[in-house]
Structures are given as C-alpha cells and as structure tokens.
Amino acid sequence: MAQADPTLPPRFLRTPEAARFLGLSGRTLEKHRTFGTGPTYRKIGGRVVYAQADLQAWADRGLRGSTSDRGVGVVHPARAISADDRRA
Template identity: 50%
Template structure:
C-alpha cells in the first residue's frame, strides 16, 4: 500500500525509489527486483525465517 511504502522509505527495507520534487516514483524493474528478493516457497524455508525475523526487529 502507499502508506507501507512510505514507512519503508523512512525506515529502509523497501524498493529503490526516486524523488522528483515532492513526487516519489518507483521503476517497475526496481519493484520487480524487490518483490523477487522477498519471494519464498514456504514459511518453513530457512531464508524466510531469517528475513521475517529481521523485518520484525526493524519495526
């Protein structure tokens, strides 16, 4: 959601973005790359557990 992306711009961990004045824009390729980095097969995947615990510590 726009609000989630806004928080991630401040805290880090979101997709790359560009600012043009007050307007924030995302390149489709950057969104696709960010989504691909966060793709997992299962919640029991060790990489998922590692990423999920890092995300909850960042909050």
C-alpha cells in the first residue's frame, strides 16, 4: 500500500468503508469492537471511524512469510478471548 502524504490530515473511514478496506464484513468489524480484538477506532460526533493507518497496522500484525512463520503479532478472531490469549 502506498504511504500516506504526511502533509494531508489522516483519512478516516466509517465502518462499511473500513470493512471493505480489510476485506471483512461490517458485522465482523462491529464484533471486533465489542470484544476489543479489532483495530483502534475513534468516536467522532457519535460515529465510529477508523484511520487508514490504524487499519493497516492492525492487518500487518497478522503478516506472515510462511505457514511456519510466527509473525509479528496476532490478529485475534472476533470473539471473547481470555487475558492470556490477549497477551499472545
């Protein structure tokens, strides 16, 4: 993905746009918000918005080079997880 122009303000996406950006359903993104397993979001004027950089950073946590690669971090499923799982 191309780097954002640092002279421009951050681009914020509403849930449907953010879901398309990630290739997920809007409902899955809502579940991630509920369980605290998803990307960082903001509430502006009562609306949930995501910065593109936050979406990319969250997706990059799941980056792997091969099936045996432990990767950078974990992208948890959209469900309740234990504190031990959250630290993984």
